[in-house]
Every structure is written in structure tokens, then in C-alpha cells.
Amino acid sequence: MPIDITVPRLGWSMEEGTFAGWLVPSGSPVTVGQPIYSLESDKVTMDVEALDAGTLHIPDDAPVAGATVVVGQLLGHLLQGNEASPRARATALALGIDIATVTPREGATRIIEADVLKVVRPAAKLMEEAFRAPHFYLHADADATALASLRNALLPLLPKRVSYNDILIKAVAVALKQHPRLNAHWVDNAIVQRTQIHIGLAVDADDRLLVPVIRNADQKSIADIAADRAALVERCRQKKATREDLADGSVTLTNLGTFGVDRFQAILNPPQSAILAIGRIAQRPVVVDGQVVARLTVPISLSVDHRVADGLAAARFLQAIVELVEAPLRLALIQ
Amino acid sequence: MSVSLYRTMQLIRSSEEQLARCHARGLVHGACHTYVGQEAIATGVCAHLNGDDAIFSTHRGHGHALAKGMPPGELFAELFGRETGCSRGRGGSMHLFSPEIGMMGTSGIVGPSILQAAGAGYSFSLRKTEQVAVAFFGDGATNNGAFHEGLNMAAIWKLPVLFVCENNQFATEVPFSDAAGNPDVASRAAAYGLPGLQLDGNDVVAISQAAQEAVARARSGAGPTLLECKTYRTRPHSEGMGDYTYRTREDVAAWRERCPIKRLRATLLAAGEATEAELDAIDAEIQTHVSQVSAAAEQAPWPSPGAATTHVYSPVRSVVEPGVSATRELSFAAATLEALDQEMAANPNIFVFGEGIGIRGGNFGTTVGLYAKYGAQRLRDTPIAERGFVGMACGAAMTGARPVIDFMFIDFINDAFGELVNQIAKMQYMSSGRLKMPVLLRGCIGIGHAAATHHSGSYHSIYSHIPGLRVVIPSTPYDAKGLFLHALRSDDPVLFLEPRELMAVKGPVPTEAYEIEFGKARILREGSQITVVGIALMAQRALAAAGQLATEGISVEVIDPRTVSPLDTATILKSVRKTGRLLIVDEAFAPCSLGAEIAAQIADQGFDFLDAPIRRINGAFAPTPYSPTLEAAVIPALDQIVAGIRRLAHE
Numbered sequence: 001m002p003i004d005i006t007v008p009r010l011g012w013s014m015e016e017g018t019f020a021g022w023l024v025p026s027g028s029p030v031t032v033g034q035p036i037y038s039l040e041s042d043k044v045t046m047d048v049e050a051l052d053a054g055t056l057h058i059p060d061d062a063p064v065a066g067a068t069v070v071v072g073q074l075l076g077h078l079l080q081g082n083e084a085s086p087r088a089r090a091t092a093l094a095l096g097i098d099i100a101t102v103t104p105r106e107g108a109t110r111i112i113e114a115d116v117l118k119v120v121r122p123a124a125k126l127m128e129e130a131f132r133a134p135h136f137y138l139h140a141d142a143d144a145t146a147l148a149s150l151r152n153a154l155l156p157l158l159p160k161r162v163s164y165n166d167i168l169i170k171a172v173a174v175a176l177k178q179h180p181r182l183n184a185h186w187v188d189n190a191i192v193q194r195t196q197i198h199i200g201l202a203v204d205a206d207d208r209l210l211v212p213v214i215r216n217a218d219q220k221s222i223a224d225i226a227a228d229r230a231a232l233v234e235r236c237r238q239k240k241a242t243r244e245d246l247a248d249g250s251v252t253l254t255n256l257g258t259f260g261v262d263r264f265q266a267i268l269n270p271p272q273s274a275i276l277a278i279g280r281i282a283q284r285p286v287v288v289d290g291q292v293v294a295r296l297t298v299p300i301s302l303s304v305d306h307r308v309a310d311g312l313a314a315a316r317f318l319q320a321i322v323e324l325v326e327a328p329l330r331l332a333l334i335q
Numbered sequence: 336m337s338v339s340l341y342r343t344m345q346l347i348r349s350s351e352e353q354l355a356r357c358h359a360r361g362l363v364h365g366a367c368h369t370y371v372g373q374e375a376i377a378t379g380v381c382a383h384l385n386g387d388d389a390i391f392s393t394h395r396g397h398g399h400a401l402a403k404g405m406p407p408g409e410l411f412a413e414l415f416g417r418e419t420g421c422s423r424g425r426g427g428s429m430h431l432f433s434p435e436i437g438m439m440g441t442s443g444i445v446g447p448s449i450l451q452a453a454g455a456g457y458s459f460s461l462r463k464t465e466q467v468a469v470a471f472f473g474d475g476a477t478n479n480g481a482f483h484e485g486l487n488m489a490a491i492w493k494l495p496v497l498f499v500c501e502n503n504q505f506a507t508e509v510p511f512s513d514a515a516g517n518p519d520v521a522s523r524a525a526a527y528g529l530p531g532l533q534l535d536g537n538d539v540v541a542i543s544q545a546a547q548e549a550v551a552r553a554r555s556g557a558g559p560t561l562l563e564c565k566t567y568r569t570r571p572h573s574e575g576m577g578d579y580t581y582r583t584r585e586d587v588a589a590w591r592e593r594c595p596i597k598r599l600r601a602t603l604l605a606a607g608e609a610t611e612a613e614l615d616a617i618d619a620e621i622q623t624h625v626s627q628v629s630a631a632a633e634q635a636p637w638p639s640p641g642a643a644t645t646h647v648y649s650p651v652r653s654v655v656e657p658g659v660s661a662t663r664e665l666s667f668a669a670a671t672l673e674a675l676d677q678e679m680a681a682n683p684n685i686f687v688f689g690e691g692i693g694i695r696g697g698n699f700g701t702t703v704g705l706y707a708k709y710g711a712q713r714l715r716d717t718p719i720a721e722r723g724f725v726g727m728a729c730g731a732a733m734t735g736a737r738p739v740i741d742f743m744f745i746d747f748i749n750d751a752f753g754e755l756v757n758q759i760a761k762m763q764y765m766s767s768g769r770l771k772m773p774v775l776l777r778g779c780i781g782i783g784h785a786a787a788t789h790h791s792g793s794y795h796s797i798y799s800h801i802p803g804l805r806v807v808i809p810s811t812p813y814d815a816k817g818l819f820l821h822a823l824r825s826d827d828p829v830l831f832l833e834p835r836e837l838m839a840v841k842g843p844v845p846t847e848a849y850e851i852e853f854g855k856a857r858i859l860r861e862g863s864q865i866t867v868v869g870i871a872l873m874a875q876r877a878l879a880a881a882g883q884l885a886t887e888g889i890s891v892e893v894i895d896p897r898t899v900s901p902l903d904t905a906t907i908l909k910s911v912r913k914t915g916r917l918l919i920v921d922e923a924f925a926p927c928s929l930g931a932e933i934a935a936q937i938a939d940q941g942f943d944f945l946d947a948p949i950r951r952i953n954g955a956f957a958p959t960p961y962s963p964t965l966e967a968a969v970i971p972a973l974d975q976i977v978a979g980i981r982r983l984a985h986e
């Protein structure tokens with residue numbers, strides 16, 4: 001239940017006063033003791049502190065600054081984290097979202113299912129959107145010899161067990177920094193350019209597909225990425241993923257190689273405009289200097305929303321990834 | 336002949352004395368009202384009845400059951416609460432049913448036997464079967480309205496009924512002389528225009544003679560007779576109760592001396608019809624028999640707990656409804672009239688009771704034209720005696736007729752509350768489904784036309800609380816015809832409630848006879864954001880509100896349950912699963928109502944579907960006032976419903 005904020009009595013004789021305005025905007029988190037509004041009585045003006053924590057909700061009909069208010073009058077509410085409809089809770093549980101991280105839409109006092117779905121839209125809806133996006137696909141096989149050696153070299157050095165995905169995430173993040181055209185979303189029929197680089201990783205959590213996001217992956221070391229990734233995957237499996245954990249990815253990486261899939265094409269994760277599908281890392285015959293030899297390779301395919309990027313921009317982006325994967329030492333050096 | 340009367344009286348006496356012993360031993364779990372001292376009455380009357388003649392009795396009914404031919408083992412087993420009891424252990428001493436032998440039932444409520452016997456008489460005379468109905472009742476019942484209403488109607492329509500008052504001079508511990516302005520019961524018959532005879536209730540020969548004449552009179556079509564039999568019960572009102580606070584030991588001892596069995600014994604011996612030895616042999620034989628059946632009943636199986644809730648209703652009959660594709664338009668009232676006409680033509684056992692439903696054709700035209708087609712007996716204008724004719728409908732339905740009661744305004748049904756709730760609703764259950772209860776009770780509901788408080792009630796919530804009743808409220812002519820016809824073919828009692836403000840509204844109605852099953856809601860409009868359940872006029876008002884809100888982009892699903900009992904919660908639940916929001920609109924009062932029931936069920940089964948609290952809009956919790964401005968203030972208005980939906984949709 002929301003906690004009511006009512007006009008207090010400032011001194012013995014006060015029956016009414018003048019509301020002097022809010023000190024924090026509606027929707028902000030409030031801690032105990034934080035001044036949240038000012039109130040004038042005939043004797044004093046006082047910044048009134050919150051008695052409880054919560055999210056401040058100022059109703060539309062709340063008194064405005066300068067209004068006369070009487071002792072006990074309702075000014076606003078402090079929403080409690082658990083103020084969610086039964087339906088919202090049930091949906092959040094099913095999707096593996098921590099309801100505490102979902103906020104109600106503007107002006108509302110209760111989290112409803114739609115607020116939860118804003119965090120993770122259901123797969124069916126997403127797919128429909130994805131299929132409306134005009135896609136194209138690019139494929140490349142990268143030599144993974146150096147990638148494997150790097151991973152083997154890092155394994156004993158780092159506290160968290162490094163996966164190929166951690167290095168690939170770093171590669172995609174660095175390539176994206178070099179090719180910002182792909183770091184853009186298609187929203188409401190327009191390209192929205194993004195500045196930060198957050199890489200999503202498709203994770204299987206109890207038969208539910210979730211895409212937790214490694215934030216600012218371009219600025220993180222492989223070790224940090226490995227630590228972030230491990231924590232995120234754990235939260236997803238525990239059904240404790242937060243809104244923050246799942247929101248706002250730039251592009252997504254999905255790897256079915258460990259399930260024995262040689263190569264595949266992935267569906268976009270709207271509003272993102274690119275997704276990388278990683279196949280099985282394996283010895284494959286390749287031609288080197290006119291000779292067929294066995295080499296460790298990794299198949300990479302890139303799906304792109306043509307409204308955001310054309311074939312050439314996409315090809316350059318994929319080429320940059322391949323180069324980074326084939327000479328990954330740079331990734332270990334760049335912070 | 337007289338020896339067989341002796342045998343019957345002795346069987347009753349021995350059984351009662353054995354039951355008294357069993358009660359003292361704890362074998363009888365509830366009440367045990369014995370008939371000791373009054374045996375001559377049941378014996379003398381039932382001696383002239385055929386197997387298919389019907390008797391209706393009271394809390395003191397063991398003797399009536401035995402005299403009508405119930406094997407004593409069934410009586411004992413019933414009082415012991417066993418499966419083999421005449422009521423399968425559902426009734427005990429006060430609720431004995433054996434319709435197969437014309438023992439139509441005893442009632443723990445004082446009075447209804449009089450009305451039910453009158454109703455059975457109506458059924459027999461309608462169906463021209465030459466059967467006779469008998470009401471047994473105590474002196475206490477003669478001060479009850481059922482006596483007045485039942486005797487009056489039986490007299491007007493010359494019904495084949497015997498009203499047998501067993502005046503044992505006390506109602507529990509209240510002397511009849513203290514409770515009656517005119518303690519001469521037989522003389523009261525004159526007030527209703529039927530013959531009344533006062534008899535010595537302990538003289539079986541006198542009773543037998545009088546009963547013979549009264550039965551013959553009834554069978555000949557000459558009408559009912561009241562027999563007042565003066566007697567005395569020589570055991571306490573009920574086994575285990577104290578006896579000497581309201582009467583003296585001397586009085587009781589004196590009446591024991593006037594024992595009807597002793598008296599017949601002396602008569603038989605004096606007339607040479609039997610010898611001492613023969614009568615002693617009968618006594619011994621009966622004593623042995625009673626001991627044996629009592630011992631056997633002690634060993635009889637208990638009813639299975641799984642059977643505790645069977646036969647509340649008749650088996651459901653599934654029907655396929657045609658759908659609203661017809662082009663011909665009829666008003667709501669005309670649609671039910673068409674159904675009634677079609678079914679009366681097909682089924683001669685249907686008759687209508689009501690005030691002004693004969694030549695006049697009903698206050699709302701519900702029977703227009705039918706009197707000319709089917710005559711006075713099937714379209715019967717009644718005295719203003721709602722309790723009486725509802726009680727009669729019960730007896731008529733127990734004996735093969737299908738009564739339709741037209742109340743005009745359903746407010747009047749409350750005068751018959753006891754007959755409906757204690758008798759009609761419970762009859763199928765108490766008889767383990769051996770009796771059917773096809774009674775259709777109809778009347779208009781709802782606020783409007785400045786009808787004020789006694790012509791505007793909506794009582795569906797009250798009656799939906801009662802197991803055994805069906806409660807139906809259509810909101811369109813199409814639904815009205817199909818549900819009405821289904822009610823006319825149902826074996827359950829049905830309250831058919833007609834929203835007054837919708838009775839003149841026209842809509843498409845198929846011409847053929849079709850049925851709509853109870854317990855199937857109708858989705859009046861599909862929508863995705865909020866579910867609104869509306870009943871009666873409010874179903875149509877919710878539909879109008881949904882139309883308005885569509886222009887604001889709010890998508891409302893409107894459901895009309897059509898029947899309140901049974902209630903189709905599955906359809907509502909499915910809708911809420913889709914929309915996440917539920918509003919219930921009903922002009923009836925909110926506390927303990929249909930809305931409360933739906934809210935509870937959906938909260939229970941659909942909690943995880945809800946994105947907002949379940950909300951209700953109800954009429955004000957006040958009687959209906961007269962003045963238009965006051966009247967409008969107590970019923971949910973269209974803009975109030977629109978605002979309520981809008982608010983909840985955004986909550």
C-alpha cells in the first residue's frame with residue numbers, strides 16, 4: 001500500500017499553512033529523512049522530511065505552491081516497491097523479472113502488467129516486430145586459433161572463468177565503437193543514434209530466453225565482462241533479473257555453438273538493429289596458400305535492419321569483428 | 336374392516352412406543368414427535384384412500400406414514416438416520432417422504448401441508464384423475480395464514496381435498512383455547528364456504544365414517560371438507576421434553592383412559608367382530624414385527640457422505656441455442672408470451688396462477704389471448720394470497736402439474752418466502768429426487784416509472800443464496816424467449832425475473848420454440864481492456880457505456896450472465912484473464928449480492944489475472960423512493976457507469 005504524505009502540525013496552534021512547493025519531482029526515490037517539500041506556518045517555513053522511504057507520487061489534484069492547506073490534508077504518496085497488481089506480479093515471475101525494479105507508468109500508483117512488459121516485451125510481440133523489420137544477413141568464418149590461445153592464456157589468470165562469449169562481447173563492443181552506424185535503434189519510424197555501448201547476451205534461464213545486458217562493454221576489461229556476465233546469468237536463472245539488467249542493449253550476441261549448431265541466422269531483438277549469431281568453434285577445412293588444411297574457425301552471422309544500416313556499413317562492421325577475433329590480443333590490452 | 340383399523344392403530348402405537356425407547360437409547364438423533372393417543376385419526380382417514388391418493392403431513396407424521404402403508408422398517412431406519420430410511424436419512428422424524436405410496440411428505444414447518452394438499456387437489460382436478468388429497472395438521476396450524484388461504488382457495492375451486500385438523504388442544508405447550516378467538520375449528524369452515532364437522536378424534540369408527548363421506552364428496556367433484564378431530568396426545572410434544580408445566584398428570588391420565596385402541600377393542604368385542612384371543616394374537620404379532628424391524632434398522636447401513644449434496648437440482652438438460660440471427664422483432668414481454676403459448680399448447684399439465692392473468696391477460700400482457708385458448712382452469716385468477724398459491728404450486732408440482740406463477744411485480748413473492756425457500760427449493764433434495772419441482776415463478780423487477788418501494792425490488796441476490804432454486808434474468812427478447820421455454824421444460828423451480836424497463840423493448844426473436852440453457856452467460860460486446868458484468872437493465876446500460884467509451888479508445892467487454900443461479904463464472908473468468916480488470920454493475924443492493932459473489936469467485940480463481948481491484952457499481956442501499964429526482968439518485972446512471980469504467984480502465 002502507498003504511504004500517504006499529509007500536512008503535519010508545525011507547533012501547537014497550527015491548523016492550516018501554506019504549501020510552498022515540492023523539493024523533489026514526482027517519481028523520484030525518496031529516503032527516510034530526505035526533505036521532500038516546504039511548508040509555511042505563520043511562524044516558520046520548514047523543509048519537511050520524509051518519514052518513510054518510497055517513490056514519491058504527486059497526484060494531479062495535489063495542492064500547488066502557494067495553496068492554503070489544512071493539517072492532515074493529503075499531499076501525495078510514497079509508493080512502496082511492492083505496490084504491484086497480482087497480474088503484474090504473476091507476469092514478472094513468469095518472465096523472471098524482479099518486480100521491485102519495475103516502475104509504474106507516469107501518473108499511476110500501481111505497477112500493472114503493461115509496466116512489466118515494457119521491461120521485457122513478450123517473445124511473440126518481439127518476433128512480430130522483428131519480422132516487420134526488413135532484414136538482411138551477412139556471414140563470415142573467422143580463424144579462431146588465436147582466440148582459443150588467448151582464452152587458454154587468460155583462464156589461469158582471472159578470478160572468473162572466462163568464456164569465448166566474454167571475448168566475443170568485447171570484440172563486438174570495440175567494433176561497434178568503430179562503426180557507430182550500427183549502434184542505432186529504429187524507434188517510431190526513425191533512427192535513434194546511441195552513444196553508449198551495451199551488449200546483450202542471449203541466455204537460457206529455465207527454458208526462458210532472457211537477454212541481460214553488459215553495460216559499457218567497450219570500456220570494460222575482459223575480466224570485468226566475465227564477472228558482469230556471470231552475475232547477470234545467475235540473476236536471470238534465479239528469476240532476480242532487474243529492469244536495469246535487461247534494458248537498453250545496443251546489439252545482441254547469441255551463441256548456439258555450445259549446443260552443436262554449426263551456423264545459424266538470428267532474428268533481430270527490436271528496437272536493436274543488429275544481432276550476431278555465433279556458431280560452433282571447430283576444426284574446419286580451409287584453403288591456405290592453395291592447400292586444404294584443418295583450422296579452428298568460428299562462424300559468425302550478422303542480421304541487420306536495413307532501415308538503419310545498409311549492406312556496406314554492415315559488412316565493414318562484420319569485417320572489424322572478424323579482424324578483432326582473429327587478432328584478439330588487442331582486446332586484452334584495450335581497457 | 337374394523338379389525339384392520341385395530342391392526343393399523345396398534346401398529347402405530349407399538350411403533351411409537353418402540354421409537355420412544357430408541358430415542359431414550361440415543362438411536363434417534365434428532366426430534367421424535369410421537370402420535371400416541373391420536374392413532375384413530377390417521378387410521379380412520381387413510382382407510383378410505385387409494386394408493387395414488389396423496390397425503391401431506393406435519394412434524395407429527397409417523398402415524399400418517401404408517402396408515403398410508405409405509406413399511407415400519409423404513410420409518411425406523413429414517414429416524415435412525417440410515418440409508419434405507421424412507422427419506423434416505425435426509426429427513427428424520429419431521430421429513431418423511433414416500434411419494435411412491437402417496438405419502439407426499441411431512442413438513443417441519445407448521446402450515447404448508449394445508450397448501451400442498453390444496454395444490455395437489457388443483458393438479459388432480461386439472462388433470463381429471465379423480466385422486467384425492469388429504470392435509471393433516473394440528474390445532475396450531477389453524478391459526479396460521481396457510482389455513483385461511485388454503486381452505487379459501489380449495490373452496491372456491493371445489494378441489495378434491497380433505498382438511499383434517501387434529502385438535503389435540505395444545506401447540507407445543509400453548510393451549511389452543513389461549514390461542515384461538517374462536518376455538519371451534521369446524522365452525523370456521525363456514526367462513527370459506529365448505530362443510531366443517533367436529534368429530535371425536537378418539538373414535539375411529541366415527542372418523543372413518545366421516546372420512547368416507549368426505550372422500551366420496553371430493554371424488555365426485557363437490558369440493559373439500561374440513562374435519563376437526565378432537566383428541567389429545569398422551570406423550571410429551573417431543574420425546575425427552577418435560578410435560579407437566581402446562582398440563583397436569585391427572586389430565587393426561589384421564590385421556591389415557593380414553594385410549595382409541597382400547598375403545599375400538601371394546602367395540603369389536605361387544606359387536607362380536609373379534610375375540611380377546613384374536614386381538615391378543617394381533618397385538619403379539621405386531622409387537623414381534625416392530626421389534627424385528629427396529630433391530631434390523633439398527634443394523635442398516637449409514638448413507639454415504641458423498642451423497643450429502645445430490646438431488647439439489649434435477650439433472651441438467653443440455654440444449655443448443657439457435658443464436659440471434661432472426662429478423663422478426665418482438666418485445667421482451669411478447670417473446671415470453673409466445674414461449675408460454677407454444678408450451679401450453681404442447682403440455683396440458685401447465686397452468687398459470689396470478690391476479691388478473693385470466694381474461695385481462697396480465698398486468699404486463701404476459702398472458703394476453705391465452706384465456707380464450709386454454710380456459711379458466713389453466714389461466715387461473717387467484718385471490719390475493721401469494722403465500723397460499725405459491726404453497727399450492729408446490730403441491731401441484733409434487734403431483735404432476737407444472738404451475739406458472741405470475742406475480743406481476745416480484746416484490747409480492749416475499750409474502751411467500753417460506754413456501755418458496757423451505758418447501759419448493761428443498762423438495763427435490765429432501766425426497767432424494769423422487770419428487771420433481773417444476774414451478775416457474777415470474778415477475779418484473781427493477782426501479783423505474785416512479786413505482787416506488789413496493790413495486791421496484793430486485794431480489795435475485797437473496798434467492799440465488801438458496802440451493803434448489805434457479806434464478807434467471809434475461810435482458811433481451813431473444814434471451815427471454817429461450818430461457819422462458821427452458822424454464823417451462825425444467826424440473827427445477829425457476830425464478831424468472833423480467834426487468835420492467837426492458838419489457839417493452841423490441842429485438843429479433845426466432846419464431847420456432849427454442850431453449851437457452853441456464854448457466855451460460857452471453858458476451859454482449861467483445862473488448863480487450865476491461866470486463867464489465869451487467870445484469871438486467873444494467874447489462875444494456877453497460878453496453879451503451881461501452882459504445883461511448885469505444886470513441887475514447889477504451890475497449891470494453893460486456894457480459895450478461897443471463898442466469899444468476901447457476902452463475903457462469905467460467906465466462907467471466909476467461910474474460911478477466913484477457914482484460915485484467917473487472918467491474919460489476921447491478922442496480923440491486925451491494926451487500927451480500929451477485930456482485931459480491933462474482934468478485935469473490937474471481938478474486939479466488941483469477942487473482943493473478945487482475946491488474947486492478949475488482950470494482951462494483953450498485954444501487955443505493957436504501958428502499959426505492961418515489962419522486963423522479965430521488966429515484967434517479969438510487970440507481971446507477973449511464974454516466975456513472977461510463978465514469979466508473981473509465982476510472983478502472985486507467986487504474
Ligand SMILES: Cc1ncc(C[n+]2csc(CCOP(=O)(O)OP(=O)(O)O)c2C)c(N)n1
Binds near residue numbers: 394446472473475506
Ligand atoms: C412455522 C412454524 N413455527 C413454529 C414452529 C415450532 N413448532 C413446532 S411444532 C409446534 C406446535 C404445533 O402445534 P400443532 O399444530 O397443534 O401440532 P401438534 O404438535 O400439537 O401436533 C411449533 C410451534 C414450526 N415448526 N413452524
Ligand SMILES: [Mg+2]
Binds near residue numbers: 504506
Ligand atoms: Mg396441537
